[in-house]
Amino acid sequence: MKDDVRKLWETVDHVSLTVDAWTAEKGTGLLGITIHWVDDKWAYRKWVLAIREIVRKYDGKNMAAIVIQALDEFGLRSKVYAVTIDNTAANKRMMALMARKIKIGNLNFTARRHVPCVAHILNTVVQAAIKNFGVPSAQAVEPDQGDLTRTAEHYDSDQNNDLGDICSASDDYDGGRRPLCLADAIAKVRTLVHNIRSSTQRREIYRKACEDDPEVEDCNMIVLDGPTQWNSTYTMLAAAVKKRDVIDKVSQSFRRKGLASKMSKDEWELVKEFCRILGRFAVSTDHVCKTVTPAICDALFLIDSLKAHMEEVIQQIEDGQFFTGIRRLQETDRATMAETC
Structure with missing residues (x-):
């Protein structure tokens, strides 16, 4: 042969x-x-x-x-x-x-x-960006781990690597608006998804909630993200945003106090906007992974497209138009986030 x-x-x-x-x-x-x-x-x-x-x-x-x-x-x-x-x-x-x-x-x-390898470069770039935004890495989460939201002491510490600590108008925090953090919101989504997947009873509640919701197209279980592929985090978050009402309903069945707290509306909006940023990178990653006849011209076009996408995102951050349904960011917040991007 x-x-x-x-x-x-x-x-x-x-x-x-x-x-x-x-x-x-x-x-x-x-x-x-x-x-x-x-x-x-x-x-x-x-x-x-x-x-x-x-x-x-x-x-x-x-x-x-x-x-x-x-x-x-x-x-x-x-x-x-x-x-x-x-x-x-x-x-x-x-x-x-x-x-x-x-x-x-x-x-x-x-x-x-x-x-x-373009696909490897995309993975490295987005993983670094996600880490720089303060998003916790995907790893095993113990069932019934509870609420992962940070404590007041954490907010008082010098933590500047988050995607902006902004305030929710719907929640009280020490008499004022509760600071929001992308890392917290994603950690909560990850924990909720894990706890739904880890219980037969919760899976059944999830399936029934999907069937009862006319806006949900399928009853497929949301896949938990993993540490090796960045787009697994995007896939998990995007699916969770589409089924946010279902997840909120299932979370009410959690018995422990730490698991009874739902994602706030502003936290869901924060995750939704983050998915909008990652969506273009997810499409690009899928494209280069599925291309039968890869060529340098495809890679150059892809890189130029992603660069234009991020320039648009940075401009929206600087203009204070980045977070839908959340208060306009202060000047210092916008400058910090634009520098991170």
Whole structure:
């Protein structure tokens, strides 16, 4: 079979690779290598070249050795043009080592032929932004954990990384308006979703509430977000916003006092506006992940589109038009949020 496969690339001058690794316990895992090329009829082609086990330590040196071995088996070392791979430290190390070995017989290949993965860049950028907004990372939440809203002492501390502490006109807080925080609102949504999913009784209440609500299109359970993909947080929040009335109704069935408190209207609006920001990034991530024939021009268009989107968001923040149904932000709040974006 290898002899037959080698004939595919006998008349091809250049091929490119995409490489990805899946880690398992103790640093071992699998390394997948896909080859891409344009045939003599100018048709885009791709082939899964190899899926190899990383038997030793998961690092750039071992991955480079695996890729070089696979290339040599098919006589492709001298034809590699570029490699698309994530921007992790191990992958950068792999590219540096590969460049040294491939350059023998392929003088034009250097570590600069590393093409960063757009989907990975999007994930890294949005994860960093979410963290900078003060949103807690997705992680396991214990059932019946209770209300995760911060205490008064937390508000008095020097916490400037939240997406603006703004005030709700509907809730009292020490005789005045209660400060709102995006991190709190998302933490509450995550806890509510987890507690609904963790109880058979609550699941049944949720299903019945969905059936009784004419504006809810389905009774599917909201998926809890995970730490590895940023858009899982967006998916959870967007679904929760659509079913906010259902979630509020189910939360009334929680027996413990900490779980009996509902999301306020302003907290729901805060989450809704955050979803509006992330929505464009979610669409872009889905696009690049589902594209059958990826190209640099698609990535450039996508980046320009996201840049224009964020410039629009920043302008809305500066104009005080960002949060629907919530008081206009003070000048200091708008400046802080615009700087964060």
